[in-house]
Amino acid sequence: MISELKVPTMAEFFATGTVPEVLFWVGCAGSFDDRAKKITKAFVKILNKANVSFAVLGTEESCTGDPAKRAGNEFLFQMQAVTNIEVLNAYEIKKIVTACPHCFNTIKNEYPGLGGNYEVVHHTQFLKQLLTEGRISMEGGTFKGKRITFHDPCYLGRANGVYEAPRDLIRKLDAELVEMKSCKQRGLCCGAGGAQMFKEPEKGDKDVNIERTEQALEIKPDIIAAGCPFCNTMMTDGVKNKEKEDSIAVMDIAELIATAEDL
Numbered sequence: 001m002i003s004e005l006k007v008p009t010m011a012e013f014f015a016t017g018t019v020p021e022v023l024f025w026v027g028c029a030g031s032f033d034d035r036a037k038k039i040t041k042a043f044v045k046i047l048n049k050a051n052v053s054f055a056v057l058g059t060e061e062s063c064t065g066d067p068a069k070r071a072g073n074e075f076l077f078q079m080q081a082v083t084n085i086e087v088l089n090a091y092e093i094k095k096i097v098t099a100c101p102h103c104f105n106t107i108k109n110e111y112p113g114l115g116g117n118y119e120v121v122h123h124t125q126f127l128k129q130l131l132t133e134g135r136i137s138m139e140g141g142t143f144k145g146k147r148i149t150f151h152d153p154c155y156l157g158r159a160n161g162v163y164e165a166p167r168d169l170i171r172k173l174d175a176e177l178v179e180m181k182s183c184k185q186r187g188l189c190c191g192a193g194g195a196q197m198f199k200e201p202e203k204g205d206k207d208v209n210i211e212r213t214e215q216a217l218e219i220k221p222d223i224i225a226a227g228c229p230f231c232n233t234m235m236t237d238g239v240k241n242k243e244k245e246d247s248i249a250v251m252d253i254a255e256l257i258a259t260a261e262d263l
Helices: 009-018 027-031 033-047 066-070 074-090 103-108 123-132 166-173 207-220 231-243 253-260
Strands: 022-023 097-098 118-123 147-152 224-227 249-252
Touching: 022 033, 027 033, 027 207, 027 231, 033 123, 033 231, 033 253, 066 074, 066 103, 074 103, 097 103, 103 118, 118 123, 123 166, 123 253, 147 166, 166 253, 207 231, 224 231, 224 253, 231 249, 249 253
Parallel strands: 022 097, 097 118, 147 224, 224 249
Antiparallel strands: none
């Protein structure tokens, strides 16, 4: 018997006059992309296990406007942003967690200028907090001794300086954390940022995600860990391009924890 995922909406909390500890901002990828939906489910399973009081906006959530802004359509970005801010402020949201660094960066750094001021954390930071507070425990399980490398998402790492939370979580899995030659401040983009996710790459010698995948393969990992649905897609495509999908998995940090805990 598969237990049902409990995913309450803000509207349900509002109807009872209560406020959740945190709003989970799912994002476009986590809502619509079949691969990214698995990351969303894994994170929700962990939230339920840790008894975190959380809610999603559901149909009231719209795109943060990151792709529009990066593609140069500031007008569309502001329309999308203001619509979201009105919804968030109406619910008096204080704290937001998201598994997408693009949503994280936009809500954290660009919404305040339009009247949206919230505490925004990436899901790896939130998971680290739950671990520190003893609300979740982690054993390596299936990942004990596995070689895992972490690909730094641009908008988590270089844009916001979050490097250690995902790595601390990988170490807690009793895994061997191996670093690519371009990591942390020198991390290499997966090739999907700046709205590139939604178009074909420009002509060149090599796609960025292939270059990045080659850097990962150099250190012979069992798993490439990601903290972004776009990065996950690009690294998965890279691994398939190298015909290594049978031997190397691409997994989000939330999936690693949910799998290790057999949730």
